[in-house]
Amino acid sequence: MKNFTLDDSLLGRYERLIKEVVIPYQEKVLKDEIPDTDKSHAIENFRLAAQMLENGVCEEEFYGMVFQDSDVAKWLEAAAYSLYHYPDKKLEKRCDEVIELIGRAQHKDGYLNTYFTVKEPDKRWSNLEEAHELYCAGHMIEAAVAYAECTGKTKLLLIMCRMADHIYKLFIEEERKGYPGHPEIELALMRLYSYCKNEKYKKLALYFIDARGVDQDYFIKEAKKRKWSVWGGNGNSDKEYFQCQMPVREQKKAVGHAVRAVYLYTGMAAVAASTGDEKLKNACKVLWDNIVQCRMYVTGAIGSAYEGEAFTKDYHLPNDTAYAETCASIGLIFFAKKMLSLEIDSKYSNVMERALYNCVLAGMQLDGKQFFYVNPLEVIPGISGDAVSQRHVKPIRPKWFACACCPPNAARLLSSIGNYAWSIQENTVYSHLFIGGTLKLDDSIKGELKLVTGYPYDDTVVYLFKPKQQIMKMTLAIRLPDWSFDTRIMLNGRKADYQVKKGYAYIKGEFTKEDELKLCFDMSVRRIYSSNRVSANNGKVAFLKGPIIYCAEGADNEEDILSLSVKKSANAVVLKSDKLGGIDEIVIEGLKSSTIDTLYSFETMKLRSYDIKLIPYYVWGNRGTNQMRVWLPEL
Numbered sequence: 001m002k003n004f005t006l007d008d009s010l011l012g013r014y015e016r017l018i019k020e021v022v023i024p025y026q027e028k029v030l031k032d033e034i035p036d037t038d039k040s041h042a043i044e045n046f047r048l049a050a051q052m053l054e055n056g057v058c059e060e061e062f063y064g065m066v067f068q069d070s071d072v073a074k075w076l077e078a079a080a081y082s083l084y085h086y087p088d089k090k091l092e093k094r095c096d097e098v099i100e101l102i103g104r105a106q107h108k109d110g111y112l113n114t115y116f117t118v119k120e121p122d123k124r125w126s127n128l129e130e131a132h133e134l135y136c137a138g139h140m141i142e143a144a145v146a147y148a149e150c151t152g153k154t155k156l157l158l159i160m161c162r163m164a165d166h167i168y169k170l171f172i173e174e175e176r177k178g179y180p181g182h183p184e185i186e187l188a189l190m191r192l193y194s195y196c197k198n199e200k201y202k203k204l205a206l207y208f209i210d211a212r213g214v215d216q217d218y219f220i221k222e223a224k225k226r227k228w229s230v231w232g233g234n235g236n237s238d239k240e241y242f243q244c245q246m247p248v249r250e251q252k253k254a255v256g257h258a259v260r261a262v263y264l265y266t267g268m269a270a271v272a273a274s275t276g277d278e279k280l281k282n283a284c285k286v287l288w289d290n291i292v293q294c295r296m297y298v299t300g301a302i303g304s305a306y307e308g309e310a311f312t313k314d315y316h317l318p319n320d321t322a323y324a325e326t327c328a329s330i331g332l333i334f335f336a337k338k339m340l341s342l343e344i345d346s347k348y349s350n351v352m353e354r355a356l357y358n359c360v361l362a363g364m365q366l367d368g369k370q371f372f373y374v375n376p377l378e379v380i381p382g383i384s385g386d387a388v389s390q391r392h393v394k395p396i397r398p399k400w401f402a403c404a405c406c407p408p409n410a411a412r413l414l415s416s417i418g419n420y421a422w423s424i425q426e427n428t429v430y431s432h433l434f435i436g437g438t439l440k441l442d443d444s445i446k447g448e449l450k451l452v453t454g455y456p457y458d459d460t461v462v463y464l465f466k467p468k469q470q471i472m473k474m475t476l477a478i479r480l481p482d483w484s485f486d487t488r489i490m491l492n493g494r495k496a497d498y499q500v501k502k503g504y505a506y507i508k509g510e511f512t513k514e515d516e517l518k519l520c521f522d523m524s525v526r527r528i529y530s531s532n533r534v535s536a537n538n539g540k541v542a543f544l545k546g547p548i549i550y551c552a553e554g555a556d557n558e559e560d561i562l563s564l565s566v567k568k569s570a571n572a573v574v575l576k577s578d579k580l581g582g583i584d585e586i587v588i589e590g591l592k593s594s595t596i597d598t599l600y601s602f603e604t605m606k607l608r609s610y611d612i613k614l615i616p617y618y619v620w621g622n623r624g625t626n627q628m629r630v631w632l633p634e635l
């Protein structure tokens with residue numbers, strides 16, 4: 001991420017939005033300075049914890065979710081990435097002040113958690129099932145590493161090393177049993193290990209992975225001992241919800257809470273990449289395939305059910321009741337990136353791209369001040385958000401949430417997107433995502449590699465080489481997107497010589513500043529059909545252009561999308577539009593049915609020709625309350 005400078009028409013706009021709007025807005029939310037929205041109190045909780053430690057009492061009660069600390073951690077992480085690319089002394093000072101406050105809230109033994117310090121000081125580490133102590137620690141560890149990497153300041157890193165040491169002492173040296181109800185600490189410890197090179201952090205991550213599911217009844221035993229709960233948990237919840245139904249190396253299907261699952265799988269993949277554990281690697285591959293082949297929406301969203309925010313069963317992908325949490329798709333991107341460290345295969349980067357340009361971007365309003373937690377594929381105002389089975393499906397993005405995990409999660413991902421665009425192994429540079437900007441190369445490859453493109457709407461990507469000396473001797477491995485049926489690769493105007501392996505084109509050469517490598521994609525509008533085992537999509541079609549999934553919104557279609565059907569084999573016309581930040585709009589010939597006044601009728605509905613207008617899914621919901629549908633009937 002640090003070696004990549006973004007210069008991209010779409011994601012560059014989001015990077016600037018994060019800097020100019022999202023980070024300041026979320027800071028105000030965390031400080032309870034935004035009127036008419038859900039109160040956060042997250043930073044105030046740290047002040048109260050510091051007050052408790054310094055004076056033995058505090059003037060207010062803890063407010064918010066048991067995991068409220070994690071919102072501050074994710075905000076700090078997003079701010080760290082932004083500070084690296086856009087130095088801002090005032091923002092850095094405010095971050096340093098928050099970090100100072102976090103340090104004051106830390107116990108002498110290294111423990112750090114405001115909920116337990118302020119509200120339940122005698123109950124810490126007694127409720128791994130519900131209390132999110134390890135989850136909060138994990139997010140703050142990630143923030144600490146990011147802040148050290150991006151600013152060179154290590155105060156937060158030292159704070160969180162003390163917390164990690166405290167956890168190590170408890171679980172490794174003192175042999176306390178258990179594993180977190182909400183995974184996150186595993187991937188965070190591997191990130192801390194990668195930065196600090198302290199073997200005990202990797203050992204601790206491996207412990208939590210190895211322990212999960214070996215004692216499937218751990219949470220039941222814990223509940224009998226503690227005799228208190230946060231949300232009424234008694235250890236008898238569905239074990240699949242916690243991914244503890246069996247040891248992780250034996251798991252075959254993605255189950256339970258979707259965010260917890262992909263955070264766990266990311267940690268598993270990180271450990272497998274570091275240790276060479278083939279059994280763990282194979283488990284990750286099996287779980288990945290189950291997600292993308294049986295349990296993922298066409299938008300890259302995961303988690304079908306509101307109940308438990310969870311995966312359900314293979315091919316159960318309802319559109320109008322989908323949960324499809326923004327954090328879950330972000331976690332899927334984390335998982336994809338770690339799988340690429342295990343093996344370079346476009347099946348991971350294709351999904352990474354799908355989730356990014358669709359579900360994740362849809363999670364944030366174009367103005368950066370409203371957010372979706374849930375990302376449905378069909379919305380009907382009056383039913384969505386109101387019917388008892390669909391109250392979780394909001395037709396417009398709220399300003400904030402009582403459970404606000406998604407907004408700062410999106411901010412930290414989008415402000416570090418260069419980390420997902422590229423990877424380097426020895427003399428091979430891998431181009432996973434086609435994001436405009438400049439990559440600095442050191443070590444054996446010296447120079448810069450510039451990517452120029454109008455992607456995701458334009459069909460051309462150009463790589464320019466800027467060697468420090470005369471040549472850049474390297475291999476450039478470029479993902480061949482699965483949606484492009486005819487990708488042309490040209491070197492200086494002629495067909496390039498390359499080999500294809502697992503969806504990547506490998507171009508080996510000694511490149512000079514005169515060289516230009518150009519990719520031309522086939523960005524024809526694609527019709528997508530789902531397996532007939534997905535009952536919600538039988539007889540329906542969705543549309544894709546490049547990496548972008550499209551939808552019909554009421555604002556463009558006479559406020560009535562339920563009457564629309566697409567004609568089979570009708571041609572699609574692509575129109576450039578300045579609306580919604582600048583998009584490609586699709587117009588396709590379809591049919592519009594007449595309205596029947598009765599609930600049921602013996603009469604056939606009358607059909608008339610109608611040009612259906614489609615917009616990118618990620619921009620829906622930016623024009624007020626609207627109907628929206630991704631999958632349209634095909635006649």
